[in-house]
Amino acid sequence: MAKRVLVSGGAGYIGSHVTVELIAAGYDVVVADNMSNCDMTCFEGVKKITGRDDIPFELTDCCDAAAVDRLFTDYQIDAVIHFAAYKAVGESVAEPIMYYRNNLVSFLNILESAKNHGGCNVLFSSSATVYGEAEDLPVTEQTPRLPATSPYGNTKQICEDILRDVVKATAINDGTDGRGPVKGIALRYFNPIGAHPSALIGELPRGVPNNLVPFITQTAIGKRECLNIFGNDYPTEDGTCLRDYIDIVDLAKAHVAAVSRMIDGKMKEGYEIFNIGTGRPVSVYELVTTFEKVNGVKLAYRFAPRRPGDVVAIWADTSLANEELGWKATRSVEDTLASAWAWEKHLAEK
Numbered sequence: 331m332a333k334r335v336l337v338s339g340g341a342g343y344i345g346s347h348v349t350v351e352l353i354a355a356g357y358d359v360v361v362a363d364n365m366s367n368c369d370m371t372c373f374e375g376v377k378k379i380t381g382r383d384d385i386p387f388e389l390t391d392c393c394d395a396a397a398v399d400r401l402f403t404d405y406q407i408d409a410v411i412h413f414a415a416y417k418a419v420g421e422s423v424a425e426p427i428m429y430y431r432n433n434l435v436s437f438l439n440i441l442e443s444a445k446n447h448g449g450c451n452v453l454f455s456s457s458a459t460v461y462g463e464a465e466d467l468p469v470t471e472q473t474p475r476l477p478a479t480s481p482y483g484n485t486k487q488i489c490e491d492i493l494r495d496v497v498k499a500t501a502i503n504d505g506t507d508g509r510g511p512v513k514g515i516a517l518r519y520f521n522p523i524g525a526h527p528s529a530l531i532g533e534l535p536r537g538v539p540n541n542l543v544p545f546i547t548q549t550a551i552g553k554r555e556c557l558n559i560f561g562n563d564y565p566t567e568d569g570t571c572l573r574d575y576i577d578i579v580d581l582a583k584a585h586v587a588a589v590s591r592m593i594d595g596k597m598k599e600g601y602e603i604f605n606i607g608t609g610r611p612v613s614v615y616e617l618v619t620t621f622e623k624v625n626g627v628k629l630a631y632r633f634a635p636r637r638p639g640d641v642v643a644i645w646a647d648t649s650l651a652n653e654e655l656g657w658k659a660t661r662s663v664e665d666t667l668a669s670a671w672a673w674e675k676h677l678a679e680k
């Protein structure tokens with residue numbers, strides 16, 4: 331029988347791409363989402379891409395412990411991928427209580443049910459934000475984490491630690507009273523961008539986008555007047571920040587590799603961490619001009635003051651993920667930016 335993966339936040343941007351790749355790899359998927367930050371567009375897209383109209387969808391708020399536990403009662407779950415979280419850095423600074431409550435309580439509920447239903451494999455979606463302004467680049471998984479500069483970033487660090495501690499504490503569980511061991515992987519994403527090649531799923535930011543690529547595509551389509559490039563006086567070649575932009579489909583495939591590693595019993599430790607990026611730094615300016623070139627569009631942009639909280643440069647050493655997960659980013663930044671533009675045009679046609 332196919333192994334089943336619960337994807338919390340599975341109707342969102344990353345969750346929908348991961349659901350597609352899990353199904354392509356032969357897994358059964360249960361999507362749970364409270365739809366607080368998305369509509370059904372991506373879930374409908376997932377059904378079209380996979381040709382599967384029968385993917386179970388559960389309208390669940392993971393902050394509701396009883397509701398989460400019901401999922402584990404109703405389905406035999408072999409692994410959980412936990413995406414259900416708030417993710418806007420600026421909003422988290424303004425609303426720390428909301429961020430801590432939502433992001434921590436939902437994850438605790440998942441872990442508690444995972445433990446109490448015989449144990450489970452848990453994949454946590456972490457972020458390169460945990461490295462802060464790292465001194466040595468690229469960063470490896472051993473690069474020390476720095477104090478978070480936002481409540482959002484702090485929830486990523488705290489959830490990593492919670493997962494590590496739960497794995498350690500539950501390692502001795504032998505199934506007595508249903509309690510089993512929890513195994514965990516944290517994937518630290520760099521900057522996920524782009525959309526599925528079908529243009530049926532992609533990023534759907536609510537309101538004014540915070541992230542660069544949705545702002546670029548919305549400017550190109552005329553929804554926004556002008557892109558602000560935050561800072562051109564950084565100590566980099568062209569003065570703009572450097573990031574490691576990882577294609578969303580490549581990122582989704584890393585999840586399949588990590589889930590298989592857990593389910594197939596290939597983990598070397600009960601808790602493991604992997605950087606998920608390309609290993610290649612790209613400047614904001616380079617990304618903007620590449621977008622223009624690849625898509626044949628002229629983008630209105632101007633140089634603006636630095637955005638508070640931004641790090642100058644961050645990119646990944648991906649050798650651990652390459653070796654241990656047998657995974658590597660393959661899609662070019664050109665193809666990824668073409669897919670982001672195709673998705674924006676698809677939305678405009680709807």
Ligand code: UD1
Pocket residue numbers: 417419457458459480483520521522540541542543545557558559560561571572573614637639640641
């Ligand atoms: C942020 C979060 C990260 C999160 C990621 C994906 C921090 C510090 N960063 O990364 O944790 O995982 O989003 O949601 O917590 N830029 C512009 N103009 C814009 C928007 C962005 O110039 O309108 C620049 C930024 O200054 C930055 C780069 O583009 O240099 C990327 O920004 P963004 O897409 O927001 O991602 P990060 O801040 O790197």
